[in-house]
Structure formats: C-alpha cells, structure tokens
Amino acid sequence: MSSETVLSVHDLKLYYRTRKGIVKALDDVNFDLKKEDVLAVVGESGCGKSTLARALVRVLPRNIHTYEGEIILNGRNVMDLDEETFRREIRWRKISIVFQGAMNSFNPVYRIGYQVAEPLIIHDHVEKKKAIEKARQLMELMGMPSAFAERYPFELSGGMKQRAAIAMALITNPEIVILDEPTSALDVLTQANIINLLKRIKNEFRLSYIFITHDLGLASELANRVAVIYAGKMVELSSADVFYTEPKHPYSKGLLLSVPTLRTDRKPEFISGAPPSLIDPPSGCKFHPRCRFAWSKCSAEEPAMFKVGEDHFVRCWLYGDGR
Ligand SMILES: Nc1ncnc2c1ncn2[C@@H]1O[C@H](COP(=O)(O)OP(=O)(O)OP(=O)(O)O)[C@@H](O)[C@H]1O
Numbered sequence: 001m002s003s004e005t006v007l008s009v010h011d012l013k014l015y016y017r018t019r020k021g022i023v024k025a026l027d028d029v030n031f032d033l034k035k036e037d038v039l040a041v042v043g044e045s046g047c048g049k050s051t052l053a054r055a056l057v058r059v060l061p062r063n064i065h066t067y068e069g070e071i072i073l074n075g076r077n078v079m080d081l082d083e084e085t086f087r088r089e090i091r092w093r094k095i096s097i098v099f100q101g102a103m104n105s106f107n108p109v110y111r112i113g114y115q116v117a118e119p120l121i122i123h124d125h126v127e128k129k130k131a132i133e134k135a136r137q138l139m140e141l142m143g144m145p146s147a148f149a150e151r152y153p154f155e156l157s158g159g160m161k162q163r164a165a166i167a168m169a170l171i172t173n174p175e176i177v178i179l180d181e182p183t184s185a186l187d188v189l190t191q192a193n194i195i196n197l198l199k200r201i202k203n204e205f206r207l208s209y210i211f212i213t214h215d216l217g218l219a220s221e222l223a224n225r226v227a228v229i230y231a232g233k234m235v236e237l238s239s240a241d242v243f244y245t246e247p248k249h250p251y252s253k254g255l256l257l258s259v260p261t262l263r264t265d266r267k268p269e270f271i272s273g274a275p276p277s278l279i280d281p282p283s284g285c286k287f288h289p290r291c292r293f294a295w296s297k298c299s300a301e302e303p304a305m306f307k308v309g310e311d312h313f314v315r316c317w318l319y320g321d322g323r
Pocket residue numbers: 016017018023025043044045046047048049050051052061063100214278
C-alpha cells in the first residue's frame with residue numbers, strides 16, 4: 001500500500017436550511033485518504049454519509065446553509081475553485097461518484113452504452129463513437145457482455161445496471177471513486193461479485209475508494225480504513241484491522257455487536273434508542289442519550305477527536321483528559 005496522501009479533508013461542514021431549522025448534516029469532518037486506500041464510511045441511516053459524498057464532489061441541493069472547510073486534493077484546496085473550474089478539472093476527472101441508487105437513475109430512453117460514455121462526451125468532448133467503445137471496454141471489465149451497451153435500462157437486471165453505473169464512474173480515469181451504497185438492494189451473490197470486481201479494478205488502476213455503506217460485513221471485505229459517522233460527526237477513524245478487532249467508541253462497539261454472525265452463537269445486540277435530530281441535537285456528546293458509559297461530562301461538553309493509536313482517532317471522553 002502506498003503512503004501517498006491523495007485527499008485531505010479538514011473541518012468539512014455541510015448544513016441544510018429547512019423550514020424547521022438548520023440541519024447540521026455534516027459537521028467538522030476530518031480525514032486523509034491515501035493512494036489505493038479504501039475508506040469505508042459507516043453509520044446509521046440519516047447520519048450524513050451521502051451528505052459527505054455530495055460535499056466532496058460539490059453536488060449540492062439548493063437549500064444549502066453552510067458549505068465550508070478544506071478539501072485538499074493532491075496538495076490543492078479545491079474548495080477555492082469556482083464552479084466552472086471545479087466541473088472542468090475535479091468532478092469526474094479526479095473524483096467521481098456512483099450515487100446512492102444510481103442504477104435507478106439511468107434515462108430510460110437512451111442506450112446504456114451511450115449513458116456510460118456520457119461523462120467523456122460531455123466533459124472531455126470525446127467523439128461519441130470512441131467514447132462508447134471505451135464504455136464497452138469498461139462494462140466488460142465490470143463483468144457485462146459488451147453487447148449490453150446496446151440495451152436500454154429496462155432490459156438490464158439491477159446488478160447489471162449497477163455495474164454500468166460503476167463503469168460510468170470509471171470512464172474519465174479518476175483517481176478517487178466515491179461509491180455510495182453501491183451494492184445495497186442487490187442479492188448477496190451479486191454483491192460479492194461486484195465487490196470482487198471493485199477490488200480488482202482498484203488494484204489495476206491504483207484507485208482510492210470512499211466506500212459508503214451501512215453494511216459493516218461488506219465494508220470489511222473491501223476497506224483498509226473505517227470512518228464511523230454519528231449524527232453528522234465522525235466519531236471514530238481507524239485502520240480496518242483495529243476497528244474490527246478493537247473498536248473504541250461505544251457507538252462503534254454497538255454497531256459491530258448488531259451485526260449477525262454465522263460463525264458463533266452470539267445473538268446480535270441492538271443499540272437502544274434512535275439517532276438524534278440534526279436540527280436540535282443533544283448537548284455535549286451527541287451519543288450520550290444512548291450510551292451506557294455516559295456520565296455528567298458527556299452531556300456538558302462535546303468531546304474532541306482523541307488520538308488513541310497509530311492513525312486511530314476517537315471522539316469520546318473515555319479516551320480524553322479528565323475522567
Ligand atoms: N436537501 C436536504 N435538505 C434538508 N435535509 C436534508 C437534505 N438532504 C439530506 N438531509 C438530511 O440530512 C441528514 C443526512 O442525510 P444523508 O442523506 O446524508 O444520510 P445518509 O447517512 O446517507 O442516510 P442513508 O443511509 O439513509 O442513505 C438526514 O437527516 C437527512 O434527512
């Protein structure tokens with residue numbers, strides 16, 4: 001594994017404006033991504049995973065309240081770029097994305113091959129025939145018969161459409177690919193096939209992935225780093241090896257205990273309570289109403305990310321000063 005850092009994210013925030021108030025969907029997120037790293041981003045529904053993806057590729061809804069922080073890509077803060085430069089040089093070219101539910105977003109009236117080729121035709125002005133040829137090659141690499149390029153979306157299974165969506169994200173030769181729940185809603189065999197293909201492609205093209213998933217088992221198949229998000233905040237950042245054997249944050253421990261396992265008799269245990277409102281979250285540590293270790297300090301003050309080991313950070317007072 002290379003140690004070259006391709007992406008450094010500092011204090012990234014993305015808040016939405018709503019009639020009920022400001023939704024702090026992503027708050028002060030910090031992490032580094034090295035070349036060929038796979039960073040799994042995990043957490044319950046609504047914790048801000050897709051918001052992080054959208055913030056990184058700057059695909060934002062209209063009701064943005066705050067969008068700030070630094071996104072340093074190969075040493076350059078791309079937050080400083082105007083929209084036109086970002087579109088021309090960064091989105092798809094350097095960081096591409098398979099959006100959540102991408103397989104259902106194909107336009108029903110165009111053939112799949114053309115749609116996979118579209119980023120090349122539109123962004124790089126590559127001639128249509130050439131672009132579709134490259135789309136075919138990538139679709140084959142993703143385990144699709146190249147003749148499928150001539151098909152319309154309704155003629156493909158979910159698994160095939162998702163393979164096409166991944167081929168589309170690869171077509172502009174990006175360095176980083178964000179995969180937002182790339183295999184949810186697919187059967188387990190198709191999931192396993194796609195994960196294996198993603199592994200192979202990552203090694204072949206020396207890509208880095210940000211792999212968003214609520215499935216910790218799947219994350220363990222692909223990731224060498226894990227980031228846990230709770231209520232818009234990163235609460236643990238660790239190597240996958242350490243995370244799966246010695247998680248530190250009480251929420252991470254709870255998440256891992258909730259995964260069913262076939263190899264032992266252990267029954268899954270669920271974290272009681274529900275994630276908090278992002279408009280009016282609890283004071284101090286946002287996890288304190290659900291945490292069995294909570295004490296007075298937890299509701300009074302928000303913990304920082306404390307370093308607990310080599311490249312291992314935890315947002316919890318159990319690991320901070322002054323217990
Ligand atoms: N445009 C928007 N305006 C207001 N609130 C939004 C908007 N988009 C998302 N949210 C809210 O922001 C929070 C984070 O949403 P996000 O889609 O990032 O979650 P997620 O972790 O990807 O969830 P899931 O696992 O269900 O995909 C949620 O509370 C969601 O309701």
